[in-house]
Amino acid sequence: MSDSTTPEPESGETARTPVPRGARARERVLRAALGVLVDHGFSGFTMEAVADRARASKATIYRHWSSRADLLVAAVGLVPQPAAPPDTGELRADLIELSTAIEGLLARPSFAGLLAAFIDAAEREATLTRLHAEFSETRREPLRIVLTRARDRGELPDGTDLELAIDLLAAPAFYRRLITHRKFPPGYGVSVVDHVLTAIGYTGPR
Known part of the structure; x- marks a missing residue:
């Protein structure tokens, strides 16, 4: 039965x-x-x-x-969880390592295709909307950790908006790969990191 x-x-x-x-x-x-x-x-x-x-x-x-x-x-x-955040003792080096990892993932057609489909699904199903938010938050955490460490070391001003910095660091790679469907030119991630660090008042290691 x-x-x-x-x-x-x-x-x-x-x-x-x-x-x-x-x-x-x-x-x-x-x-x-x-x-x-x-x-x-x-x-x-x-x-x-x-x-x-x-x-x-x-x-x-x-x-x-x-x-x-x-x-x-x-x-x-x-889907694999992000690796532990780097801890080189210097913010720029940490961010370049994370940026390289993001580009590597997005350069893989299997991951990019899955992410695009998952974003679409999250727009249509409330349960998946919450899951996608959790998925995204997990992948923001390594950037948050290295930025927080750098602020505590004095490499960033105390009032730095870390969430905005995360947006500025992560968004270009996703926009380029998923919206414009263009490849990453050599040095792209390093250039993004350097522009963002200048914008948020990075002072370098002390």
Whole structure:
């Protein structure tokens, strides 16, 4: 007898493999979900499309995730977390290292495509809007940490607006890659860092 809250398999699903309970099988479905999101956008992100890609039963997927939003929330958990912020003892060097890492991520078509699709999904689904805000905040934190350290060392004025500085440092790379679809020229990140540091009153190491 089937659970009344779980959709019955549609025609053609009977030959698919139920999702085992192991971590490897769960990851297979979640990676399939990310692939569907990148290839088809949120409008094409359906449980059936994920089941097709994962070669799993749609009914079984529904037993693990009750909606496509729940499934996508779980899938985004596979995206690697940012590395620990650098601590060279000098703000400019720390920011250049972080800027290089951001450019490296955005230069990867798989990450850029996923991010663009995720932004679109967050505009359409309240649950994903909150998730995207948390996702973005996590990736702002390394910049916040190195800027705070620099202010405490006296490299920045006490009244520096750190949140605005984060916006100024991070936004150019995302704008260039996701809005204008242009590659990063040599030295781009260093130039951004130097312009922002000048604007916020950077005094150099003491």
